[in-house]
Amino acid sequence: MPVWSEQGRRYWKRLSGRDSLLRWFGWLLLVLLLVWSWHLISERTIWVFVLDAPAQGADLIERMFPPRWDYMPQLWRPLWDTLNIATLGTMIAVLLGTPLAFLAARNTTPSVTLVRPVALLIIVGSRSINSLIWALLLVLIFGPGVLAGVIAIALRSIGFIGKLVYEAIEESDRRPVEAITATGASAAQLRLYAIVPQVLPAWVGTSVYRWDINIREATVLGLVGAGGIGVELMASVNTLAWGQVSLIFGLILLTVLFSEWVSARVRAATI
Amino acid sequence: MNTGAVPGRARRQWRRPPLIADRRLRWALYLSLVLYLVVGIGSLEVNWQRVVDGLDRGAAFAGALLRPDFSSRGPEILEGLLESLSMTLTATVIGLLLAVPVAIGAARNLAPLPVYVLCRGIIAVSRSFQEIIIAILFVAMLGFGPLAGVATLAFASIGFIAKLLAEDIEAMDPKPIDAIRASGAPPGLLLNWAVQPQVLPRLAGITLYRLDINFREAAIIGIVGAGGIGATLNTAFDRYEYGTAAAILLLIIILVMSAEYASGILRERLR
Numbered sequence: 165m166p167v168w169s170e171q172g173r174r175y176w177k178r179l180s181g182r183d184s185l186l187r188w189f190g191w192l193l194l195v196l197l198l199v200w201s202w203h204l205i206s207e208r209t210i211w212v213f214v215l216d217a218p219a220q221g222a223d224l225i226e227r228m229f230p231p232r233w234d235y236m237p238q239l240w241r242p243l244w245d246t247l248n249i250a251t252l253g254t255m256i257a258v259l260l261g262t263p264l265a266f267l268a269a270r271n272t273t274p275s276v277t278l279v280r281p282v283a284l285l286i287i288v289g290s291r292s293i294n295s296l297i298w299a300l301l302l303v304l305i306f307g308p309g310v311l312a313g314v315i316a317i318a319l320r321s322i323g324f325i326g327k328l329v330y331e332a333i334e335e336s337d338r339r340p341v342e343a344i345t346a347t348g349a350s351a352a353q354l355r356l357y358a359i360v361p362q363v364l365p366a367w368v369g370t371s372v373y374r375w376d377i378n379i380r381e382a383t384v385l386g387l388v389g390a391g392g393i394g395v396e397l398m399a400s401v402n403t404l405a406w407g408q409v410s411l412i413f414g415l416i417l418l419t420v421l422f423s424e425w426v427s428a429r430v431r432a433a434t435i
Numbered sequence: 436m437n438t439g440a441v442p443g444r445a446r447r448q449w450r451r452p453p454l455i456a457d458r459r460l461r462w463a464l465y466l467s468l469v470l471y472l473v474v475g476i477g478s479l480e481v482n483w484q485r486v487v488d489g490l491d492r493g494a495a496f497a498g499a500l501l502r503p504d505f506s507s508r509g510p511e512i513l514e515g516l517l518e519s520l521s522m523t524l525t526a527t528v529i530g531l532l533l534a535v536p537v538a539i540g541a542a543r544n545l546a547p548l549p550v551y552v553l554c555r556g557i558i559a560v561s562r563s564f565q566e567i568i569i570a571i572l573f574v575a576m577l578g579f580g581p582l583a584g585v586a587t588l589a590f591a592s593i594g595f596i597a598k599l600l601a602e603d604i605e606a607m608d609p610k611p612i613d614a615i616r617a618s619g620a621p622p623g624l625l626l627n628w629a630v631q632p633q634v635l636p637r638l639a640g641i642t643l644y645r646l647d648i649n650f651r652e653a654a655i656i657g658i659v660g661a662g663g664i665g666a667t668l669n670t671a672f673d674r675y676e677y678g679t680a681a682a683i684l685l686l687i688i689i690l691v692m693s694a695e696y697a698s699g700i701l702r703e704r705l706r
Contacts, residue, residue: 197524198524198525198528200521201520201521201522201524201525202521202525204517204518204521204581205518205521205522205525205581205582205585205662206582208518208580208581208582208662209577209578209580209581209582210578210580213577213578214577214578214582217576217577220575220576220577221576224572224575224576244478245478248475248478248479251471251475252475252476252479255472288692289688292651292687292688292691292692292695293684293687293688294651294652294654294655296567296655296658297654297655297665297668297684297687300658300668300669300672301496301672301680301684304489304492304496304672304675305489305490305492305493305496306485306486306489307482307485307486307488307489309480309481309482309485310479310480310481311479311481311486314479357451361451364454368454380565381565383565383568384565384567384568387567387658387659388658388669397568397571401571401575413564413568416564416568417563417564420563421563434454
């Protein structure tokens with residue numbers, strides 16, 4: 165902390181001269197980057213449309229209300245599909261992600277040098293691609309429909325579940341493991357009796373949490389053709405049927421609130 | 436001493452306690468799970484012929500992942516990436532500037548009840564919809580292009596940053612507030628001297644985390660016309676240009692991974 169005297173009084177500053185200069189340049193760099201970014205965005209924007217935005221927004225809201233209630237009967241089936249995409253996708257991900265977590269955790273993997281890096285690579289690859297991008301790819305392969313949605317959700321969730329569960333496994337208490345090892349248990353028995361009971365609550369919590377996220381994501385997968393209520397949303401947006409859009413928004417909101425409530429209840433019960 | 440089993444007396448055996456203690460609840464859950472699987476999988480409408488036909492395309496794409504084509508659409512890919520990155524930075528900064536006042540209003544220990552309710556309402560609205568749904572609305576209002584993307588990401592960042600920051604403000608030590616208040620400081624100085632030093636490290640961490648999320652989202656909202664690399668990717672898939680699509684996917688994975696890694700290290704340092 166630099167302290168100096170001036171006219172018989174002592175002053176202090178938090179940073180030394182060099183540090184404050186460095187910070188100043190850091191902020192300058194950030195501001196320059198920001199200006200450059202804004203310039204790039206502004207160049208690609210048609211400002212006439214933007215100036216018109218308040219009127220457009222007001223118009224949009226006016227057309228959204230009242231929602232077209234008679235459209236509702238057509239939405240039950242896509243809503244059911246959405247729930248299925250999220251639930252079946254999560255189930256597949258739990259089935260595949262749990263063994264993956266055991267392969268990735270340092271204390272349960274069969275081989276730290278060979279198996280663990282492969283398992284971690286699968287986890288990272290799955291996690292860094294959004295389910296919407298997975299869906300884009302899978303719709304191309306399997307054709308539009310619910311199947312592409314289920315697999316897209318599963319592929320994205322394997323990494324999520326794998327990561328959180330393998331971290332739970334690595335954090336588990338060593339003492340039960342040593343105790344069960346001392347009884348002469350086999351490797352499988354060791355995992356079943358020493359590790360599984362410790363990570364079971366985290367496993368349930370993670371799975372339900374992911375299901376909650378997946379419900380949200382499943383509502384929009386239809387935008388790229390992967391089934392569910394998003395298909396109806398895209399069709400309504402494309403035909404400018406804003407009364408239907410607002411109805412779908414309301415339905416999505418209710419579904420999301422419901423899944424959040426379920427997940428909060430289950431997690432409160434298990435932890 | 437009697438070493439053998441006592442005749443006429445059953446051996447006591449230990450069983451692992453089940454996850455759900457109530458036996459009836461457990462079996463009811465198992466039964467409803469099986470029932471759901473039968474109904475859910477039964478209601479999936481899958482065109483298996485189409486799936487089989489698509490496997491060739493899947494193989495073609497897997498091949499393309501090994502030989503990504505960066506060059507033939509090089510300029511478009513670069514443009515898309517730059518657009519995504521500048522959208523990310525601009526939106527995070529705008530989101531941060533708007534989120535701070537909302538967060539202060541949403542902290543029960545600083546704000547009066549009406550302000551608190553209003554700010555919590557803003558947070559709830561901003562958080563309950565997926566980025567891509569907000570993007571649809573902004574594209575309808577502002578026209579196609581990156582500005583709609585910036586508006587979307589900024590809007591979504593407000594709720595995220597404000598919620599986490601408000602929680603941190605509510606959890607801070609009340610003693611400095613009392614001390615500064617006792618010195619007769621007006622509310623502005625109170626925020627500056629009592630609140631800011633306590634929450635600034637956490638705010639920096641939250642913002643970096645959101646920067647990371649915003650980049651992921653900036654990669655996909657282009658699918659509905661809100662600018663960024665997502666639009667380029669979507670076009671590549673539409674044209675069946677697997678090589679280009681694979682190149683974009685790999686770039687997204689690399690950037691997402693390095694952003695996550697960098698933000699992790701920075702957040703670790705800030706703690």
